[in-house]
Amino acid sequence: MSASKNRRVVLAARPRGLPKPSDFRIEEAPIPQPQDGEVLLGVRYLSLDPYMRGRMDDRKSYAAPTALGQEMEGGTVATVLESRHPDFRPGETVLSYSGWQSHAVAKADELRKLDPKDAPVTTALGVLGMPGFTAYVGLGNIGKPKPGETVVVAAASGPVGSAVGQIAKIRGAWAVGIAGGKAKCDFVVDALGFDACLDHSAGDFPAQLAKACPRGIDVYFENVGGAVWDAVFPLLNDFARIPVCGLIAQYNADGDFPGPDRLPVVMRQVLSKRFQIQGFIQFDYEEQRPDFYRDMAQWIREGRVKYREDILEGLEQAPEGLIGLLQGRNFGKLIVRVAKD
Amino acid sequence: MSASKNRRVVLAARPRGLPKPSDFRIEEAPIPQPQDGEVLLGVRYLSLDPYMRGRMDDRKSYAAPTALGQEMEGGTVATVLESRHPDFRPGETVLSYSGWQSHAVAKADELRKLDPKDAPVTTALGVLGMPGFTAYVGLGNIGKPKPGETVVVAAASGPVGSAVGQIAKIRGAWAVGIAGGKAKCDFVVDALGFDACLDHSAGDFPAQLAKACPRGIDVYFENVGGAVWDAVFPLLNDFARIPVCGLIAQYNADGDFPGPDRLPVVMRQVLSKRFQIQGFIQFDYEEQRPDFYRDMAQWIREGRVKYREDILEGLEQAPEGLIGLLQGRNFGKLIVRVAKD
Numbered sequence: 001m002s003a004s005k006n007r008r009v010v011l012a013a014r015p016r017g018l019p020k021p022s023d024f025r026i027e028e029a030p031i032p033q034p035q036d037g038e039v040l041l042g043v044r045y046l047s048l049d050p051y052m053r054g055r056m057d058d059r060k061s062y063a064a065p066t067a068l069g070q071e072m073e074g075g076t077v078a079t080v081l082e083s084r085h086p087d088f089r090p091g092e093t094v095l096s097y098s099g100w101q102s103h104a105v106a107k108a109d110e111l112r113k114l115d116p117k118d119a120p121v122t123t124a125l126g127v128l129g130m131p132g133f134t135a136y137v138g139l140g141n142i143g144k145p146k147p148g149e150t151v152v153v154a155a156a157s158g159p160v161g162s163a164v165g166q167i168a169k170i171r172g173a174w175a176v177g178i179a180g181g182k183a184k185c186d187f188v189v190d191a192l193g194f195d196a197c198l199d200h201s202a203g204d205f206p207a208q209l210a211k212a213c214p215r216g217i218d219v220y221f222e223n224v225g226g227a228v229w230d231a232v233f234p235l236l237n238d239f240a241r242i243p244v245c246g247l248i249a250q251y252n253a254d255g256d257f258p259g260p261d262r263l264p265v266v267m268r269q270v271l272s273k274r275f276q277i278q279g280f281i282q283f284d285y286e287e288q289r290p291d292f293y294r295d296m297a298q299w300i301r302e303g304r305v306k307y308r309e310d311i312l313e314g315l316e317q318a319p320e321g322l323i324g325l326l327q328g329r330n331f332g333k334l335i336v337r338v339a340k341d
Numbered sequence: 342m343s344a345s346k347n348r349r350v351v352l353a354a355r356p357r358g359l360p361k362p363s364d365f366r367i368e369e370a371p372i373p374q375p376q377d378g379e380v381l382l383g384v385r386y387l388s389l390d391p392y393m394r395g396r397m398d399d400r401k402s403y404a405a406p407t408a409l410g411q412e413m414e415g416g417t418v419a420t421v422l423e424s425r426h427p428d429f430r431p432g433e434t435v436l437s438y439s440g441w442q443s444h445a446v447a448k449a450d451e452l453r454k455l456d457p458k459d460a461p462v463t464t465a466l467g468v469l470g471m472p473g474f475t476a477y478v479g480l481g482n483i484g485k486p487k488p489g490e491t492v493v494v495a496a497a498s499g500p501v502g503s504a505v506g507q508i509a510k511i512r513g514a515w516a517v518g519i520a521g522g523k524a525k526c527d528f529v530v531d532a533l534g535f536d537a538c539l540d541h542s543a544g545d546f547p548a549q550l551a552k553a554c555p556r557g558i559d560v561y562f563e564n565v566g567g568a569v570w571d572a573v574f575p576l577l578n579d580f581a582r583i584p585v586c587g588l589i590a591q592y593n594a595d596g597d598f599p600g601p602d603r604l605p606v607v608m609r610q611v612l613s614k615r616f617q618i619q620g621f622i623q624f625d626y627e628e629q630r631p632d633f634y635r636d637m638a639q640w641i642r643e644g645r646v647k648y649r650e651d652i653l654e655g656l657e658q659a660p661e662g663l664i665g666l667l668q669g670r671n672f673g674k675l676i677v678r679v680a681k682d
Contacts, residue, residue: 259600270620279612
C-alpha cells in the first residue's frame with residue numbers, strides 16, 4: 001500500500017479469438033489524487049469474470065468496449081487510503097469497480113462498505129456479489145423453478161453456476177450441474193449438494209445428461225453456450241425457461257459460425273414447446289439487491305449455500321488468470337490478490 | 342345439408358416441402374350417427390390456417406399428427422342437424438372442430454353456440470376466433486407493448502397479423518406491418534390503420550423497415566419466420582419481446598438448413614440486448630378467453646378493429662386453398678364455404 005506508483009494492466013491489443021498475454025501490458029503510472037467527494041483506494045482483490053472478454057472486443061454490446069491503452073475493468077475489494085468524503089475513513093474496506101490496477105480514485109457513491117465481520121470480504125466479488133446476484137435474479141425472475149422441476153446449469157463449480165444449483169435446491173428443485181473434469185463434478189455434488197454433476201468432456205455426455213434428468217429439463221440456466229446447449233436442447237420440457245446470462249464458449253469466436261443453421265430448428269421448438277429464452281444482466285434488477293443480500297447472507301450462515309474461491313497472487317497474474325478462466329481452468333470464483341492484507 | 346353422404350378431405354400422403362394436391366384425397370363416407378349426448382353437424386364454413394401444415398408431418402409437436410387416410414383437422418362453423426343433447430336444437434349454429442368434411446358428430450362440450458345477431462358467424466373462425474385470440478394473448482402476455490413502443494408483425498393482412506397491429510394501436514403503440522404486395526400493404530394502412538406497412542418482396546425491404554421503425558422495434562410478433570426475421574433482428578431494441586406463434590416460412594422446410602449457423606449470433610444479442618423470445622399457443626391461455634370475447638367484440642363494435650375474409654366456395658377448394666395460404670396467396674382470413682346457408 002505504500003507503493004509510490006500505480007501498477008495497472010491495460011489492454012494492449014484487441015484479441016482475435018482467445019486472448020494472449022501480449023494483448024495485455026503492465027504499466028506504471030502516478031498514483032491519482034482524490035478531489036473533493038472522492039477517495040483514494042488501494043486495491044486488495046480483483047475479480048476475474050467472463051464478461052471481461054466482451055470488453056476487449058470493439059463490438060457494440062450492453063457496455064462500451066475498453067479502449068486500447070486503458071486499464072481493464074473489473075470489480076475490486078479495496079482499502080480506503082485517503083478520503084475527501086465525510087462518509088469514508090482511511091482503513092475502511094469497500095467494494096469498488098476499480099479495474100486491473102493497484103490504486104484508484106473513486107466517488108463515494110460508487111462504493112459499498114464491507115464489514116469483514118459479516119463475511120470474508122472476497123465474497124463481495126463472488127457469492128455475495130455480482131455472480132451470486134446473477135444467479136439470484138436469473139432464477140428468481142426468469143427461471144422460476146417450481147418444487148420438483150429440474151434445473152440444469154453449466155460451469156457448476158464456478159460462482160454463478162454453484163449459486164444457481166444451490167438456490168434451485170433451496171426452492172425444492174432437482175439440480176444438475178455440468179463441469180469440466182471429475183474433481184469439479186465431485187465438488188459440485190459432495191460439497192455443494194447438487195443432485196448430479198456431469199463432465200462435459202465425457203464422450204457420452206449427452207446420454208449421461210439425459211440419464212441425470214429423468215423428468216426432462218424445466219430450467220436451463222445458460223451461462224456457457226456451445227456444445228452444452230446441444231445436449232440440453234432435446235431434453236427441454238414444454239414451457240422450459242432459459243435465462244441467458246453468459247456464452248463463454250463463444251466469446252472467443254471470430255467471424256461466421258459454420259452451418260447447418262440451427263436457428264430454424266430452435267425456433268420450431270421454441271414454438272411447439274413454448275420455450276422462454278430470455279437474456280438478462282444482473283444490473284437490470286438493481287431494486288432486488290437488498291433482498292439478495294438478505295437471502296444469500298442467511299443461506300450462507302445456515303450452511304445452505306457454500307462457495308469456493310480460486311485465488312491468484314499478484315496483479316501480474318491477472319492476464320493468465322483471465323485466459324485460463326475462458327478455458328475453464330479455474331476451480332471456483334477466480335480472484336487476484338493485488339495487495340497483501 | 343340434405344346430402345346422403347359425408348364428403349371429406351383426407352390426408353393421402355405426407356408432403357415433402359410444399360403440399361401438392363395429390364397429398365389430399367376427397368372421399369365420401371356414410372353420414373355418422375350421433376349417440377346420446379352428441380349432435381350431428383352440417384358444416385357450413387371451414388377455417389384454413391397455417392398450423393394445418395404441421396399436422397401433415399409425422400413429427401412430434403404440440404399436437405399429434407394427422408394419420409394418413411384421416412380427414413384433415415380444422416375449426417368449423419356448423420349447423421346442428423340432429424341433437425341427442427338437451428342443450429342443442431336443430432338449426433342452431435355452433436363453432437366446432439369438425440375438420441375438412443361436410444358432416445360430423447360432436448359432443449356437446451366441444452361446441453360453442455354462435456348467435457348471428459352478435460356478429461357474422463364466420464368471425465368465430467377469425468377475428469373473434471383462434472387467430473384473433475392468438476394475437477390477443479400473445480400481445481397481452483408476452484409482447485406487452487407500452488404506449489409509444491414499436492410493434493412489428495408480418496402477414497399483416499392476415500387474421501393474426503391484422504389483429505396484432507390493431508390491438509397494438511389500441512394500446513398506444515406504433516404498428517408496422519409487413520405483407521406481400523402493394524394491395525395488401527395499402528389495405529393494412531388504409532383500412533386497418535397501421536402506421537406503415539412494407540412489402541417484403543421489395544428489394545430494399547430491410548432499409549424500408551428500418552425507415553418505418555425510426556425508434557427501433559420493441560415487439561416483434563413472430564408469425565412467419567424466414568427472411569423477415571433477418572430484417573427485423575438488427576432493429577430490435579434492448580428488452581425487446583418476441584412472441585413466437587408461427588413460422589409459416591419454414592413449415593415446408595425439409596432436412597438441414599444451410600449455414601452459416603445464426604444461432605450463436607442470435608444468442609449473443611439475446612444476452613447483450615436482453616431479448617425475450619417466447620413461444621406460445623393460444624390454447625395455453627384458455628382462462629383469458631372471456632376477456633378476449635368481451636374486448637374484441639367491443640373493439641369491433643366501436644370500429645377500432647376491422648377484418649377481412651377471403652372465402653373459397655366448396656370443400657373441394659380446401660387443398661388448393663391451404664397450398665395457396667402457405668405461399669401467402671390469400672388476402673384476409675381464409676375460409677372455405679362448405680355448404681350454402
